[in-house]
Structures are given as C-alpha cells and as structure tokens.
Amino acid sequence: MSFDAAAKDNYSDCDCLAIAVLTHGDAGGMLYGIDGSHSTDTAANSDSISVDRLLEPIKSCRSLFGKPKLVFIQVSVLFLYGMCFVFWRA
DSSP states (O other): OOHHHHTTSOOTTOSOEEEEEEEEEOTTSEEEOTTOOSOSOTTTOTTEEEHHHHHHHHHHOGGGTTSOEEEEEEEEEEEEETTEEEEEEO
C-alpha cells in the first residue's frame, strides 16, 4: 500500500502513527526505491522521492490531525570516488 492510499484511510480509532523507512538515498534528501539508481538526476530516476513528498500524505490525513506522528527514516548514502567505495550513513 502506498502512502497516498494509506492517507485516505480512517485512523480515528488510533492514538498515534509510527512509521519506519529503511532505504538508500543521497545527501540531497532523495530516497530511492528498490529499483532506483544512485543518480542524483531525479528526472532519470523515477524510483526516487524526496522526504518532503513522502511525508505530504501523512500531513494531510484528516484523521491524524492532532495525533503524534513518529517517523524514522534511516538512509544509507553511497558516494563513489573513482574505483573506491566510501559509505556514509545518515
């Protein structure tokens, strides 16, 4: 289920929302799907989404207004320098 679809559900009987997202991304705030590349060109990478765009449906869900929202995003960022791989975790 996508975030857009989930935001249309009724959560009136819930006390809070907790979400954990573990994925790959870049230092510019883009998150990649399972088929995404490590390109920073978002036009070439249709499987990427910004953190702001990911959270839009949560912010607009009427049945979650006034309720705590816990969102944990763990992103592994890969920087390539020549033939050497340097990993940085955010």
